[in-house]
Amino acid sequence: MISDxxxxxxxxxxxxxxxxxxxxxxxxxxxxxxxxxFRHQLDALVDAMEQQRGDYIESGQEILSRLVRHYPELVPLVPRDLFWYFGGECLxxxxxxxxxxxxxxxxxxxxAESENRPFNYEETRARILGLH
Structure with missing residues (x-):
């Protein structure tokens, strides 16, 4: 089953x-x-994640952690979902x-995936976060 x-x-x-x-x-x-x-690493992360190649999860953890340490005023520009998605130190x-x-x-x-039934991540996220 393809997941979104x-x-x-x-x-x-x-x-x-x-x-x-x-x-x-x-x-x-x-x-x-x-x-x-930092910008170069961010560019590389987007590219790696688009291609689903390499260790983009680890790179994401490193980049978000660096963002928090060096650019704390910019952290609100990054959706909290990405901290969860990359995990590790971001948590x-x-x-x-x-x-x-x-x-x-x-x-x-x-x-849903284990029961092989459809699952819409964005809709479920909106429901859980109370966005609907």
Whole structure:
């Protein structure tokens, strides 16, 4: 069964990427060496995730952790879903109640997949988050 889980998160990453590029320091013509390196890593992450190649999960963990440490004012531009998706160290930046929400969402997704029944990640996410 094809799941919309990966495409949903890839789309969120692209939205976050575009949002980050519209804010200082990434909207500047001249980037510092550190900012240019971060942008390059972000570009590579989007590409790797699009191709589903390499260790993009580990790269995502590293990039989001670096974002929190070096650009904390930009963290609100990144959907919280990506912290859950990449996991690892990123989970340290999520409160327990937020983790519980994403655990519930994953449990519902896994139950549907194990029963081979249709599952719409985005709709279920909206319901659990109270967005409908």
């Amino acid at each position: 889980y990966h495409p949903f998160h890839l789309n969120l990453l692209k939205v976050a990427y575009n949002n980050l590029l519209r804010h200082d320091p990434f909207d500047q013509n001249q980037l510092s060496e550190n900012d240019a390196e 340290h930046y999520m409160p327990d109640d937020e983790i519980e929400i994403f655990q519930q969402l994953d449990e519902e997704r896994h139950a």
